[in-house]
Amino acid sequence: RRVPVTEPEDGKAVSGDSTDDRSPLEPTEDESTADEETTKPPEAKAKTAEPRGPRTEWLDVKDDFHGKIGQATCTAGDQGPKPATPEAVELRALVCETAAARIFTSMLTPNYDKPHFNHLHFEVTPEVKWHLLR
Structure with a gap:
């Protein structure tokens, strides 16, 4: 997408x-x-x-995210996209800024699992106090 x-x-x-x-x-x-x-x-x-x-x-998640399954996303262990193309850096910044705003209760990226290789998954779960980013 x-x-x-x-x-x-x-x-x-x-x-x-x-x-x-x-x-x-x-x-x-x-x-x-x-x-x-x-x-x-x-x-x-x-x-x-x-x-x-x-x-x-256009930023294309499949072509521009440049992550790896299991890699940290937007946390201290996040080594950033490899290679760090301008598109990859911009896309990662959009994801991290959205996560920091805590608008969504869960966010799944291509770093989470193979089915998310080409898209980001954002979800709002009402009445919970946790946030998930993978």
Whole structure:
């Protein structure tokens, strides 16, 4: 399963929905100037085009978690992802920050068992005082 990570123009990554408060139906500045852009020859567009809007990347648990069954996750014994690619470090940080927030009572990662090789399992069990992270 892929988790979208949006990187706004300021370079600060956020996961989930865009922080843009415009209506999805409201035209962006880029869309309102689309007619004048289409009148330029292709060569001019290529030379003057600049990246606009948020860039979306994907973190893939199967390909980016880089863990090992039985390895500690987000605790003192966590040696981090191997190899420590930028995607693996970001995904591990998302998992550890979520665990630290104690939003879920149980979180299972690919470090838990083979069936979790490609996804994260988050669960809320009402009226319990324990938290599980594996």
